[in-house]
Amino acid sequence: xxxxxxxxxxxxxxxxxxxxxxxxxxxxxxxxxxxxxxxxxxxxxxxxxxxxxxxxxxxxxxxxxxxxxxxxxxxxxxxxxxxxxxxxxxxxxxxxxxxxxxxxxxxxxxxxxxxxxxxxxxxxxxxxxxxxxxxxxxxxxxxxxxxxxxxxxxxxxxxxxxxxxxxxxxxxxxxxxxxxxxxxxxxxxxxxxxxxxxxxxxxxxxxxxxxxxxxxxxxxxxxxxxxxxxxxxxxxxxxxxxxxxxxxxxxxxxxxxxxxxxxxxxxxxxxxxxxxxxxxxxxxxxxxxxxxxxxxxxxxxxxxxxxxxxxxxxxxxxxxxxxxxxxx
Amino acid sequence: xxxxxxxxxxxxxxxxxxxxxxxxxxxxxxxxxxxxxxxxxxxxxxxxxxxxxxxxxxxxxxxxxxxxxxxxxxxxxxxxxxxxxxxxxxxxxxxxxxxxxxxxxxxxxxxxxxxxxxxxxxxxxxxxxxxxxxxxxxxxxxxxxxxxxxxxxxxxxxxxxxxxxxxxxxxxxxxxxxxxxxxxxxxxxxxxxxxxxxxxxxxxxxxxxxxxxxxxxxxxxxxxxxxxxxxxxxxxxxxxxxxxxxxxxxxxxxxxxxxxxxxxxxxxxxxxxxxxxxxxxxxxxxxxxxxxxxxxxxxxxxxxxxxxxxxxxxxxxxxxxxxxxxxxxxxxxxxxxxxxxxxxxxxxxxxxxxxxxxxxxxxxxxxxxxxxxxxxxxxxxxxxxxxxxxxxxxxxxxxxxxxxxxxxxxxxxxxxxxxxxxxxxxxxxxxxxxxxxxxxxxxxxxxxxxxxxxxxxxxxxxxxxxxxxxxxxxxxxxxxxxxxxxxxxxxxxxxxxxxxxxxxxxxxxxxxxxxxxxxxxxxxxxxxxxxxxxxxxxxxxxxxxxxxxxxxxxxxxxxxxxxxxxxxxxxxxxxxxxxxxxxxxxxxxx
Numbered sequence: 001x002x003x004x005x006x007x008x009x010x011x012x013x014x015x016x017x018x019x020x021x022x023x024x025x026x027x028x029x030x031x032x033x034x035x036x037x038x039x040x041x042x043x044x045x046x047x048x049x050x051x052x053x054x055x056x057x058x059x060x061x062x063x064x065x066x067x068x069x070x071x072x073x074x075x076x077x078x079x080x081x082x083x084x085x086x087x088x089x090x091x092x093x094x095x096x097x098x099x100x101x102x103x104x105x106x107x108x109x110x111x112x113x114x115x116x117x118x119x120x121x122x123x124x125x126x127x128x129x130x131x132x133x134x135x136x137x138x139x140x141x142x143x144x145x146x147x148x149x150x151x152x153x154x155x156x157x158x159x160x161x162x163x164x165x166x167x168x169x170x171x172x173x174x175x176x177x178x179x180x181x182x183x184x185x186x187x188x189x190x191x192x193x194x195x196x197x198x199x200x201x202x203x204x205x206x207x208x209x210x211x212x213x214x215x216x217x218x219x220x221x222x223x224x225x226x227x228x229x230x231x232x233x234x235x236x237x238x239x240x241x242x243x244x245x246x247x248x249x250x251x252x253x254x255x256x257x258x259x260x261x262x263x264x265x266x267x268x269x270x271x272x273x274x275x276x277x278x279x280x281x282x283x284x285x286x287x288x289x290x291x292x293x294x295x296x297x298x299x300x301x302x303x304x305x306x307x308x309x310x311x312x313x314x315x316x317x318x319x320x321x322x323x324x325x326x327x328x
Numbered sequence: 329x330x331x332x333x334x335x336x337x338x339x340x341x342x343x344x345x346x347x348x349x350x351x352x353x354x355x356x357x358x359x360x361x362x363x364x365x366x367x368x369x370x371x372x373x374x375x376x377x378x379x380x381x382x383x384x385x386x387x388x389x390x391x392x393x394x395x396x397x398x399x400x401x402x403x404x405x406x407x408x409x410x411x412x413x414x415x416x417x418x419x420x421x422x423x424x425x426x427x428x429x430x431x432x433x434x435x436x437x438x439x440x441x442x443x444x445x446x447x448x449x450x451x452x453x454x455x456x457x458x459x460x461x462x463x464x465x466x467x468x469x470x471x472x473x474x475x476x477x478x479x480x481x482x483x484x485x486x487x488x489x490x491x492x493x494x495x496x497x498x499x500x501x502x503x504x505x506x507x508x509x510x511x512x513x514x515x516x517x518x519x520x521x522x523x524x525x526x527x528x529x530x531x532x533x534x535x536x537x538x539x540x541x542x543x544x545x546x547x548x549x550x551x552x553x554x555x556x557x558x559x560x561x562x563x564x565x566x567x568x569x570x571x572x573x574x575x576x577x578x579x580x581x582x583x584x585x586x587x588x589x590x591x592x593x594x595x596x597x598x599x600x601x602x603x604x605x606x607x608x609x610x611x612x613x614x615x616x617x618x619x620x621x622x623x624x625x626x627x628x629x630x631x632x633x634x635x636x637x638x639x640x641x642x643x644x645x646x647x648x649x650x651x652x653x654x655x656x657x658x659x660x661x662x663x664x665x666x667x668x669x670x671x672x673x674x675x676x677x678x679x680x681x682x683x684x685x686x687x688x689x690x691x692x693x694x695x696x697x698x699x700x701x702x703x704x705x706x707x708x709x710x711x712x713x714x715x716x717x718x719x720x721x722x723x724x725x726x727x728x729x730x731x732x733x734x735x736x737x738x739x740x741x742x743x744x745x746x747x748x749x750x751x752x753x754x755x756x757x758x759x760x761x762x763x764x765x766x767x768x769x770x771x772x773x774x775x776x777x778x779x780x781x782x783x784x785x786x787x788x789x790x791x792x793x794x795x796x797x798x799x800x801x802x803x804x805x806x807x808x809x810x811x812x813x814x815x816x817x818x819x820x821x822x823x824x825x826x827x828x829x830x831x832x833x834x835x836x837x838x839x840x841x842x843x844x845x846x847x848x849x850x851x852x853x854x855x856x857x858x859x860x861x862x863x864x865x866x867x868x869x870x871x872x873x874x875x876x877x878x879x880x881x882x883x884x885x886x887x888x889x890x891x892x893x894x895x896x897x898x899x900x901x902x903x904x905x906x907x908x909x910x911x912x913x914x915x916x917x918x
C-alpha cells in the first residue's frame with residue numbers, strides 16, 4: 001500500500017518537472033534580447049566594439065535566432081541525457097559549474113531546515129500546552145521579529161555586528177587557510193562556524209510561522225475527546241500529549257515542508273549573495289543578469305527539481321506518519 | 329496498606345458493603361471572568377457493585393461534569409470546590425480494601441492516575457473522535473494494560489485480543505492491528521468498551537455511549553454492556569438523556585437538572601411514581617412522543633382519497649461518483665438513493681425513517697434541488713395547478729421552485745450564521761427574493777418571529793444568545809418566510825432535548841394547519857415520526873423498503889427490517905423491558 005503510493009507519487013513528478021521546464025525556459029526567454037545583446041552592451045561600456053556580421057555569425061552558431069520551440073527542444077532533449085549545455089559567459093559546461101556548488105547549497109538548505117523545524121517543534125508544543133504564558137508571548141514576539149525582518153537586512157545587520165563587535169568579516173564559508181583545502185573534519189567545523197549566520201538568517205524567516213502552525217494545530221487537538229480518553233486511562237500528562245495530540249498535529253507541520261522549500265531556496269539566493277556564499281544563489285543572479293540562458297536554465301531546473309523533491313519527501317513522510325493518507 | 333501507590337488519603341467511615349463509589353455533596357465550579365458557573369452543585373449518589381445507575385438529565389444539567397469530576401479529568405477552568413468522593417479500592421496485590429477520597433488527590437498525581445483506567449474506567453459518546461485515528465486499536469488497548477500492570481507486550485497483546493473477542497468483535501486477531509477509521513461506529517464503541525475493561529475496573533462510567541449510534545447498534549451495545557456487567561460484576565454509571573434507555577437498563581436512577589440532583593430512586597418506583605415535578609415533566613414529554621400528537625387531525629382526514637398530490641418522486645436515484653484514480657478507472661461510486669418513488673399529499677407529513685447511510689438525507693436534498701439526481705424525476709404541482717419537472721427548471725422557474733420548497737436543518741448551531749443577527753437571518757430569503765424592504769421587511773420579520781413563538785425584540789440579537797430550541801425556532805421562521813408549500817425537515821429535532829422536542833414539533837403542527845404546509849420529515853427516531861407524521865417511508869441502503877400510514881408502519885410493520893428497527897427502540901417503561909426480545913434483521917432473512 002505504502003509502496004504503491006510512493007511509486008505513484010514519484011511517477012507524478014515526471015509530468016510535473018516537464019511542465020516546470022517549459023515555464024523555466026519561457027521565463028528565461030522572456031526578457032528582450034539574448035546573451036549577445038548583453039555581451040555587446042558590456043563591450044560598448046568599455047569602449048570596445050564588435051561588428052554586426054560577427055554577432056550574426058555568433059548568433060547563428062549558438063542557435064539564438066531559431067524559433068522558441070526549436071531552441072527549447074534542443075535544450076530539453078540534451079537535458080534529458082544529462083547535458084545541460086555550455087555557459088556562454090564562463091565558457092564551461094553548465095553542469096560542471098552547477099555541480100561544484102550543489103553540495104554546499106544542499107548543506108545550507110538542509111542545515112537551515114533542521115534548525116528551523118528542530119527549534120519550532122519544541123517551542124510550538126510548549127506554546128500550545130502553556131497557552132498565554134509568559135514563555136508563549138516571549139517566543140511569539142521573537143518569532144514575529146524574525147518573520148517581519150527581510151533576510152538580506154538581517155544578514156547585513158549580522159555582518160555589521162560581526163565587524164563592530166568582533167572586528168571580523170563574517171561573510172564567506174571558509175577561513176583563508178581552508179579555502180581550496182581537501183575536506184576534513186576541521187574544514188567542516190570551520191564551515192559551520194561561518195554558516196551558522198546564514199542558517200539563522202534563513203531559519204528565523206520561517207521560524208515564526210512554523211511555531212504558529214504547530215501551536216495552532218496542537219491547540220485544536222488538545223481539546224479533542226481522544227485526549228480525554230487517554231487521560232481517563234491514567235497516562236501522565238506529558239506522555240499522553242506527546243503520544244496523541246502532538247502526533248496528529250505533526251501532519252500539517254510535515255506537509256508544509258513542501259510549501260516552505262521554495263521559500264527557503266529563493267530566500268537562500270539573496271542571503272547567499274549578501275553573505276558571499278559560494279552556493280548556487282550568486283551564480284544564478286549573475287547568469288540572469290548576463291542572460292547566460294543555459295546556465296540560468298540549468299540552475300533554475302536544479303532548484304525546481306529540489307523543490308519537487310522536497311514536496312515528494314514531505315508527502316511520503318506524511319503517508320508514513322498518518323495511516324489515513326495511505327488508505328485513501 | 330493495600331497498594332503502595334494509594335496510601336495517603338484514606339477516609340475511614342462506614343460505607344455499606346456493596347457501595348463501591350460514594351459521592352457526597354460534590355461541587356464543581358467553572359470560574360469565568362464575570363461569574364462562577366456552578367456546573368455541579370451539591371450532588372450526592374452512590375454506585376453499587378453489579379448495579380447500573382443511570383444519571384439522566386438534559387443538556388447542561390451537569391451529568392458529564394459529574395463523571396469527569398470523579399476521575400478529576402475536568403477541562404480548564406473547571407475545579408472541584410467541595411465534597412467527598414469515596415472509592416472502595418481493592419488492592420490488586422492481595423490483602424484487603426481501602427477507602428480513598430478521590431477529591432483529596434491532586435489531578436496530576438500518580439495516585440489518581442493509578443485509579444483512572446484501573447479502578448474506574450470511562451467510555452465516551454463519540455466513538456470516532458474518542459479514539460486516536462493514527463494509532464491501531466490494539467496499540468491503545470495494550471497501552472492501558474501496560475500502564476497499570478507489569479506485563480510484557482506480547483502478554484498484553486494476547487489479553488487485548490481476548491478482550492476484543494469478549495466484546496464480540498469479529499476476527500479479533502486481525503482487528504487488533506486495525507485503525508479506528510476502518511471500523512463502523514458500533515465496532516468502535518465495542519473497541520472502546522474493550523479498552524475500558526482491560527484492567528477489570530470496579531466502576532465503568534459510560535457517558536452517553538449510544539447517543540451517536542443507530543437504534544439497532546444501540547441495542548447491541550446495551551446488550552453487550554449488560555452481559556459484561558453480569559460476568560465482571562462491576563458498577564456501571566450510565567449517563568444518558570434518553571428515558572427509553574434508562575427504562576431499559578437502569579437499576580437505580582439519578583435525575584439531574586441545573587447541576588443539582590432533583591430525584592434519586594429505584595427505576596421501577598421512579599417511573600411509576602415520580603416525586604419531583606421535573607421528573608414528571610421529563611417522563612411526560614417522553615410518553616407524549618410515544619403516540620400520535622393529540623393536536624393533529626386524524627390520519628384518515630388527511631389521507632383521504634381525494635387529497636391532491638403536491639410532490640411526486642419517480643424512480644429517483646442519486647449516485648456519488650467514486651474517487652478519480654491515477655491511470656485507472658475511477659473507484660466505483662456509491663448508490664446513495666436507488667429507484668425511490670413516493671408521493672407527498674397536500675397537507676400531510678411524510679416521514680422518512682432510516683439509519684445512518686440509508687440515503688434519507690440525500691433524498692431530501694435531491695427534492696430540495698440542492699443536489700441533482702442521477703436518474704429519475706421530481707414532479708411538483710403547486711398552488712397554480714401546473715405540474716413541473718424539477719429537471720426542466722432553470723433560472724427564474726427554478727428560483728420559484730426553491731421558494732416553494734424550503735428546508736429546516738438538523739444542527740441549530742451550525743445552520744445559523746453566527747455573525748448575522750436573528751433579524752438578518754430571517755430577512756435574508758425575503759431580501760434575496762425582493763419580497764420586501766425597509767419597514768415592510770421589518771414588520772414581516774417581526775410577524776414571522778411571532779409565529780414561531782419568539783418576541784420581535786430578538787431581531788437585534790445574535791444566535792449565540794439563544795438556546796438550541798430557540799435557535800431551531802429561528803431556523804423555522806427562516807424556512808416559512810417565503811410562504812412555502814413544502815418544507816423538508818432534515819432531523820430537525822434530533823439535536824434538541826426531549827422536553828423542547830415536543831414543543832418544536834407542536835409548533836410545526838400549528839404552522840402546518842395555519843399555513844397549509846406539507847412536510848417531508850426526515851428522522852432516525854421512530855418516536856418522533858409516530859408523533860408527527862401521517863405516512864412513513866422506511867429506507868434502507870438507498871431503497872424504500874416499506875411505505876404506509878404511520879399508524880400501520882409504527883405498530884404493525886410488514887417488512888422484517890422495519891420490524892427489527894421498531895423492536896430495537898427502547899420504550900420508557902421499565903416493567904416491560906423488551907429490547908432483549910427484539911427481532912434482528914439480516915440480509916438472508918429478507
